[in-house]
Amino acid sequence: MVTQIKPIKTPPNQEELSSRLEKVRRLMKRENLDYYISFDPVNIYYLTNFAFYVHERPFILIIPIEGLPKMLIPLLEKGHFESRARCELEFVVYYEFPAPSNENWYDYYQKLIDNDAKVGIEAAMPIGIANKTPGKKIVSDIIEEVRIIKTDYEIGRIVHACKVVNKGHKVLLKKCRPGILEFTLYKEVTDAMTSKIVQDIPEANFRATETTGAVWPPSVSHDPHLIPHIFAPMEESGPHVSIVSAQVDGYGVEIERTFFLGYVPEKAKKPFEIMYNARALAYDLLKPGVIMSEVDKKVRKYISENGYRDYIIHRTGHGLGITGHEAPFLAEGYDRLLEENMVISVEPGIYIPGLGGFRHSDTVLITNDGYIKLTRAPESLDEVTINL
Amino acid sequence: MVTQIKPIKTPPNQEELSSRLEKVRRLMKRENLDYYISFDPVNIYYLTNFAFYVHERPFILIIPIEGLPKMLIPLLEKGHFESRARCELEFVVYYEFPAPSNENWYDYYQKLIDNDAKVGIEAAMPIGIANKTPGKKIVSDIIEEVRIIKTDYEIGRIVHACKVVNKGHKVLLKKCRPGILEFTLYKEVTDAMTSKIVQDIPEANFRATETTGAVWPPSVSHDPHLIPHIFAPMEESGPHVSIVSAQVDGYGVEIERTFFLGYVPEKAKKPFEIMYNARALAYDLLKPGVIMSEVDKKVRKYISENGYRDYIIHRTGHGLGITGHEAPFLAEGYDRLLEENMVISVEPGIYIPGLGGFRHSDTVLITNDGYIKLTRAPESLDEVTINL
Numbered sequence: 001m002v003t004q005i006k007p008i009k010t011p012p013n014q015e016e017l018s019s020r021l022e023k024v025r026r027l028m029k030r031e032n033l034d035y036y037i038s039f040d041p042v043n044i045y046y047l048t049n050f051a052f053y054v055h056e057r058p059f060i061l062i063i064p065i066e067g068l069p070k071m072l073i074p075l076l077e078k079g080h081f082e083s084r085a086r087c088e089l090e091f092v093v094y095y096e097f098p099a100p101s102n103e104n105w106y107d108y109y110q111k112l113i114d115n116d117a118k119v120g121i122e123a124a125m126p127i128g129i130a131n132k133t134p135g136k137k138i139v140s141d142i143i144e145e146v147r148i149i150k151t152d153y154e155i156g157r158i159v160h161a162c163k164v165v166n167k168g169h170k171v172l173l174k175k176c177r178p179g180i181l182e183f184t185l186y187k188e189v190t191d192a193m194t195s196k197i198v199q200d201i202p203e204a205n206f207r208a209t210e211t212t213g214a215v216w217p218p219s220v221s222h223d224p225h226l227i228p229h230i231f232a233p234m235e236e237s238g239p240h241v242s243i244v245s246a247q248v249d250g251y252g253v254e255i256e257r258t259f260f261l262g263y264v265p266e267k268a269k270k271p272f273e274i275m276y277n278a279r280a281l282a283y284d285l286l287k288p289g290v291i292m293s294e295v296d297k298k299v300r301k302y303i304s305e306n307g308y309r310d311y312i313i314h315r316t317g318h319g320l321g322i323t324g325h326e327a328p329f330l331a332e333g334y335d336r337l338l339e340e341n342m343v344i345s346v347e348p349g350i351y352i353p354g355l356g357g358f359r360h361s362d363t364v365l366i367t368n369d370g371y372i373k374l375t376r377a378p379e380s381l382d383e384v385t386i387n388l
Numbered sequence: 389m390v391t392q393i394k395p396i397k398t399p400p401n402q403e404e405l406s407s408r409l410e411k412v413r414r415l416m417k418r419e420n421l422d423y424y425i426s427f428d429p430v431n432i433y434y435l436t437n438f439a440f441y442v443h444e445r446p447f448i449l450i451i452p453i454e455g456l457p458k459m460l461i462p463l464l465e466k467g468h469f470e471s472r473a474r475c476e477l478e479f480v481v482y483y484e485f486p487a488p489s490n491e492n493w494y495d496y497y498q499k500l501i502d503n504d505a506k507v508g509i510e511a512a513m514p515i516g517i518a519n520k521t522p523g524k525k526i527v528s529d530i531i532e533e534v535r536i537i538k539t540d541y542e543i544g545r546i547v548h549a550c551k552v553v554n555k556g557h558k559v560l561l562k563k564c565r566p567g568i569l570e571f572t573l574y575k576e577v578t579d580a581m582t583s584k585i586v587q588d589i590p591e592a593n594f595r596a597t598e599t600t601g602a603v604w605p606p607s608v609s610h611d612p613h614l615i616p617h618i619f620a621p622m623e624e625s626g627p628h629v630s631i632v633s634a635q636v637d638g639y640g641v642e643i644e645r646t647f648f649l650g651y652v653p654e655k656a657k658k659p660f661e662i663m664y665n666a667r668a669l670a671y672d673l674l675k676p677g678v679i680m681s682e683v684d685k686k687v688r689k690y691i692s693e694n695g696y697r698d699y700i701i702h703r704t705g706h707g708l709g710i711t712g713h714e715a716p717f718l719a720e721g722y723d724r725l726l727e728e729n730m731v732i733s734v735e736p737g738i739y740i741p742g743l744g745g746f747r748h749s750d751t752v753l754i755t756n757d758g759y760i761k762l763t764r765a766p767e768s769l770d771e772v773t774i775n776l
Contacts, residue, residue: 056706056713056717075701075702079614080613080614080615096703096719097717097719098703098719098720098721098722099719099720099721100720101721121515123516124516126513126514127509127510127511127515127518127527128511128527130515131527139516139519183586198571198618202618202619203617206618207615223467225465226468227593227595229591230590230592231586314464315486326444331485331486332484332486332487333489334486
């Protein structure tokens with residue numbers, strides 16, 4: 001089904017970015033805001049196509065309810081910004097940080113906004129920046145809200161990014177054999193993905209591109225956030241758990257598999273089966289209108305009833321988009337409805353110390369009547385048992 | 389002189405981390421604070437040796453004026469934290485984000501601090517976290533303040549990190565020839581540095597390790613923040629400008645050079661000379677007691693008087709430590725005194741559109757009577773003109 005959606009490899013055009021801004025303004029109107037201020041580089045990237053990290057020289061996007069947005073930026077970054085941005089805006093350029101008095105970034109910033117204006121700010125805005133922001137401030141994550149529903153353009157980018165991680169995962173399964181070192185695998189898998197990225201997108205923005213490829217061998221796969229030792233050797237049997245993720249010129253996706261090298265230990269069969277069924281249960285529930293927390297609840301219930309309640313250590317899934325981890329969430333406590341054009345991971349997991357971890361993850365698009373799995377790799381126990 | 393200081397390749401011991409905490413508490417006392425809250429992952433790394441990035445599951449360090457610090461952390465990260473942390477503290481573990489009501493991270497957080505306590509927070513703290521922080525909040529960057537003066541241990545780590553970038557820069561100058569592509573250079577240089585890092589520190593934390601090696605060929609070297617095209621070919625002559633930087637198992641350093649392949653264009657000779665002299669002038673001023681803004685002022689004055697006032701687009705230098713860019717700054721408006729055991733870059737630059745950029749940067753330790761340059765590469769025009 002993946003092939004039904006055409007992958008897109010080009011930067012967003014002005015129309016795409018204008019329509020995103022329009023959606024932001026619709027929410028600004030609903031909240032009666034005169035301005036919305038974005039300091040989060042991820043949100044600035046979403047609206048402008050300029051990617052950078054937060055450093056001591058602030059860059060800030062000021063969106064008035066009408067008229068051109070203004071970009072407050074240090075002189076040093078202006079050329080960089082212009083080379084990437086694909087939207088209309090005005091620049092307000094300050095020289096440097098630190099700066100002599102009256103020439104600091106905030107001296108310029110504070111002239112841009114009236115003191116009696118209603119100003120929306122991000123929950124992620126540093127308090128040091130918020131304290132220098134004029135007006136009546138209201139914390140509201142408007143841009144994150146808009147980002148939750150992907151445009152057709154974004155879906156095309158995500159489909160392409162998934163082809164990159166699919167390739168990385170294929171290389172990983174081909175190279176992963178007992179004795180091969182984590183570091184070697186990492187190099188092989190990330191090199192394969194980086195090569196594909198630069199071939200497909202010679203203009204790729206490496207400020208918005210990153211690749212990861214790793215395997216948690218069975219001795220550590222019960223602890224999914226414990227980074228394996230770089231010289232850890234892969235082992236016989238399993239469960240090994242792979243993580244292949246990439247941010248491909250701005251779009252973050254992932255694919256992860258539980259697999260076995262040579263044979264499946266007897267005691268690994270049941271937890272694999274329960275994970276596999278829990279995952280199928282989650283997929284059966286995926287369609288617009290379903291409460292997201294309900295998916296997590298039902299998955300947990302199934303796993304718990306089958307004896308692994310104490311081995312669930314994370315939620316069922318998270319959103320992906322211009323980052324690899326964002327709203328919305330398949331999690332208890334997150335009672336939003338699934339909607340068409342959300343993109344989420346589905347990855348119920350069981351983690352048993354002394355035995356290992358059991359988790360497949362895919363990047364999944366919610367469609368008008370269900371879902372499309374955008375990543376592809378072996379799934380069943382037979383398929384993930386690799387002959388040596 | 390570099391060899392006088394022994395490079396250190398091991399993680400900080402408990403004594404080192406205790407002494408850092410002690411310094412933080414000294415400043416807390418001075419400001420009459422009952423608690424200091426650290427949310428900035430860089431500061432948490434400094435005090436605990438646990439490195440991670442901010443994501444939707446917050447991890448927060450709560451430092452009471454007395455007694456063990458508390459680490460609020462999601463269940464998923466506890467093993468990872470324990471595998472790296474080298475300090476004494478108590479854990480407060482929450483399950484997941486999002487979470488059902490009464491089980492959110494802030495439900496735990498708010499029980500840890502009295503409502504009438506005086507609580508110091510970082511300027512970088514997101515307003516969404518600050519709004520959930522109890523007590524009377526005072527913004528004060530105490531940990532950044534402590535980080536400005538390096539301990540002997542930190543200096544040893546930085547000396548080692550400089551050996552890594554020195555090696556990377558040597559490879560860069562050896563491989564950089566007309567026609568070679570940016571991408572190829574990047575791979576050669578970062579591979580060389582990564583190999584050295586994993587050989588020197590097999591336990592290196594790759595959550596706190598990163599390498600960059602690039603060259604701005606003459607067609608773009610006038611714009612130091614405009615990332616070159618990944619397939620840009622190196623050219624004859626110059627000025628080419630290199631950037632080799634690394635965060636080596638937690639310590640960030642840099643070395644940068646202006647260089648020429650084959651010959652120096654006539655019109656590049658004067659700006660190189662002025663940059664070279666401005667740099668010597670900066671070095672002549674480096675010793676404890678000098679006002680940091682004065683160094684920047686004198687360097688600017690010299691460059692301006694020699695005809696390049698309009699081509700200075702950034703300050704003379706910045707601090708380095710557990711990041712590659714931090715306080716203190718050699719910048720107008722930054723009137724702090726230089727002190728022994730600060731580590732800074734010295735990198736006055738001249739950037740002329742149509743001609744190119746002129747900048748050398750080194751990582752430099754301030755000593756009791758002057759400075760030690762910790763990075764090493766060719767410097768004079770003769771040395772940086774490479775025979776083809």
